[in-house]
Amino acid sequence: MKFLLITPLVLLLLSGNDNWQPNPAPVSKHKFIVAAHRGDHVIYPENTLEAYREAIKNEADYIEIDLRTTKDGELISMHDGSVNRMTNGQGLIKDLTLAELQQLKVKSRDTTDKQIYRIPTFKEILQLCKNKINIYLDFKAADPAQAYAMIKQYGMEKHVLVYINSAQQFAGWRMTAPKMPLMLSLPDSVKTVASMETFINKYHVDILDGSYKQYDADMVKFAESKRVPVWPDIQSSGEGPADWDQALAKGLSGLQTDHPAALVKYLKEKGLR
Template sequence: MRHTVLALIILLTGLGSYTPNPVPVSRHKFIVIAHRGDHVIYPENSLEAYREAIKNEADYIEIDLRTTKDSQLVSMHDGTVNRMTNAKGAVSSFTLNELKQLTLKNKDSIQTYHVPTFAEILKLAKNKINIYLDFKAADPAVAYKMIKEYGMEKQVLVYINSPVQFTGWRKAAPKMPLMLSLPDSVKSVYGMQKFIDTYQPDLLDGGYSQYTPALLANAATLNLPVWPDIQSAGEGPADWDKALQKGLTGLQTDHPAALVKYLKEKRLR
């Protein structure tokens, strides 16, 4: 679905050579992205999950940005609150105050967790961890204004889900690094280069298994980082071994603490 909807971008951007925007600076050569925060213990997309990712030395927290009924920005993966809270309905049908009254479902029945605002996440992450912004449903200009207010322009990259998001971000923040997924149909260097020339991403996502050493070498010649998804129910060292063997230098994971520990054992952190 992601790459299908992105196919329309060609009509809006055109072709031609370009220089990718640089990604946020990290202390580590191998990038660990905590998918929806470190939610092994805490609820996904909660401030506690983001704090845990910082404690466990992840390089990025992946957050999902959505807009409330009263135009406030919050982090929630799903378009509804049904799965993650004690209520039902679309995120966009709640005011921020109403969302703040909800509690997130969690494994720990003692502590109460709430839906965080984008402002709270930016404040938490500043000078501590970078943000991988999965741009679900929001206005790029509004989001970028808040990013600037918190001085986080150099600590954010944006994952694009639609053509209008792509053009919106290029207009609102031309220097913001934008990530696109490499389509599953791309199997060759030629196909990859055609995709890159057409859509002009600043870095690439996708499934880790689709990348070959040849594709990664081509991306490297273009200074184009490749940090794909590896998160899955059975994710573990066997998957990470395969990713390293391919030559990958970054992964989005559901187990950031375990991946960091694994990398340290491999002397890669």
Template sequence: MMKTFLVLLIAGFAWVNANAQPNPAPKPRHRFIVIAHRGDHVIYPENTLAAYAEAIKNKADYVEIDLRTTKDSALVSMHDATINRMTGGKGAIKDMTLNEIEQLQVKSRDSLDKTIYRVPTFEQIINLCKDKIYIYIDFKQASAAATYAVLKKYGMEKQVLIYINGIQQLIDWRSAAPDMPLMLSMPNSAKDVEGMKTFINQAKPDLLDGDWKEYTKEMVAEAKGMNLPAWPDAQSKDESAAIWDQAIAKGFTGLQTDHPAALVKYLEEKGLR
């Protein structure tokens, strides 16, 4: 997740202030929101249909996908800008056609896994997820207008939220789809309630993200009082029930996780789900 908002221009802030609206997130299905980071990628390769299907099976509320655009304007999901890490090929997604992308096989971390995994298209993801799980779009490199057109085509406007990585994305989404809920991470300067409020008043996010450790209990309460859900990232090499205990003690009602099945089970056992 990028934190580009330290360099937002005053003119950009003014445009956002004039046009942004407070938009609710999709209607919650549970009291505590579980966001499956790149799908359930501990079991299946990240950002594959199998990883997303596993998140559905395990009752997560959202799958997080990373949206990018091919050379011929197709929308696909992959975290990296290149195919180098996740496939046997090399090159930038933006320089490849959809047909070239579809020939690739996504690597599994399990050397014994002989299943063929592919890079999914946005439409394939929608067909899998619609009415089963919400989609959290980490908006990496795509057109807001083109993405929104696909959402409208499938009637998915109320089943997604968009994570914003830069000022131009924020402007583009507020222009293309003023009612779309947009999630932003706070800048490093927002270290207390006043800093957070300054950022919120300028950027007008609909939801807040970031690392759970960056928030104080008072900041979470203030955001809640402003009707702004804060669903930060818990995923890390140290993610465990101890981390979840500390995050919940701060007042969070949603987390992004690398272990959706385990987090759901934990929440159910705590009576929080």
């Protein structure tokens, strides 16, 4: 699990704010939040427009995307730092231009699939999502100011949350867009309500992530009393109703899943959708 380091800049941003209140998450029409991890990549290749469209069709509340920067400063979505695993090419994204990346074909796990998939740009994703779905932005390697300018260009300021991977990102987003909701993973060392309170107060977290197994009902209840939603990861190869039952029993109000369509169906059957 990722956690922040207290740097002088982070301390400066967090200090002198006794009246701190968390930034609210984007509004959703559903009480229980479903975030589609890398889109609906059970059906289509991860982090492609097709996977994102499928998540929209299946009524997810968020698509989770991974933002990276090309050699020529363009923003694209891919989980890995290299194209080796997911495409027919080789190399690091930071060493390849957008034009070079757009020539690559994204691989499908279905060997009979003849459709051609491409690496999407952030602009294409924002265009697709506008007025349809919120964005869970896993901020892998990009400039907050550049990303936020693009978010504003498409009128999506109220429809994005940012998952933070480093203290530098945290500071960059707090300076660039102070009202942007930032999500942090709960450190493995936080196992009680008391240690959770210390963590929330120390980092001024807006939304909590981590593994759903890290939380118990008292921790979830406390976080939400502080108006900090807990939307952890539940994705796994065997993810299914038994896991979702455990998550509901803890009082969780959202999950990031590899099976958004199945989870939405399950929630509807439970009367939670």
